[in-house]
Amino acid sequence: MGYVYTLDGTFELGGLEQSILMRGNTVIKVKTHLLVGLILELIAFFSSRFKPSRIIGQELSGIIVELDKDIKGFNHSGRVGRFSLAIGCGNCRFCLIGHLNMYDHMQTVGFDFDGAFADYMLIPSLTFKNRNLNKLSETTSNEEAALAELIACCINA
Numbered sequence: 212m213g214y215v216y217t218l219d220g221t222f223e224l225g226g227l228e229q230s231i232l233m234r235g236n237t238v239i240k241v242k243t244h245l246l247v248g249l250i251l252e253l254i255a256f257f258s259s260r261f262k263p264s265r266i267i268g269q270e271l272s273g274i275i276v277e278l279d280k281d282i283k284g285f286n287h288s289g290r291v292g293r294f295s296l297a298i299g300c301g302n303c304r305f306c307l308i309g310h311l312n313m314y315d316h317m318q319t320v321g322f323d324f325d326g327a328f329a330d331y332m333l334i335p336s337l338t339f340k341n342r343n344l345n346k347l348s349e350t351t352s353n354e355e356a357a358l359a360e361l362i363a364c365c366i367n368a
């Protein structure tokens with residue numbers, strides 16, 4: 212179950228069933244998620260970026276409960292966190308130098324993919340190619356990991 216944005220600008224509980232998520236994809240059990248002011252502003256102004264039936268939530272931490280066999284460097288049951296808003300193609304000159312937000316066809320979690328306001332979240336495979344998701348150390352809490360993307364935005368601004 213997740214917090215799903217509806218056509219009339221409100222939210223309701225819904226989303227994909229866990230059994231659908233677990234079919235050879237990478238899935239995390241969400242441990243921490245945050246709601247930032249930007250999202251509330253976009254909702255208030257009925258941004259066209261929000262699509263009905265989409266689960267919101269970009270800042271997160273979680274545990275990998277299903278791992279696509281083609282994903283290398285991550286482990287089942289591994290803790291992960293930090294989700295950059297920008298998911299690029301991984302191949303163009305902007306993506307290759309780490310400027311995913313400059314990619315013309317950038318996609319974002321919570322807008323183009325279901326986000327973290329749910330029990331479980333499907334992780335797009337491009338996430339790993341673009342290093343949008345990081346493994347967490349034992350000393351990093353779930354809450355710290357969920358805050359990392361927000362702090363990175365402040366430092367980079």
Ligand SMILES: [Zn+2]
Nearest residue numbers: 299300303306
């Ligand atoms: Zn690109």
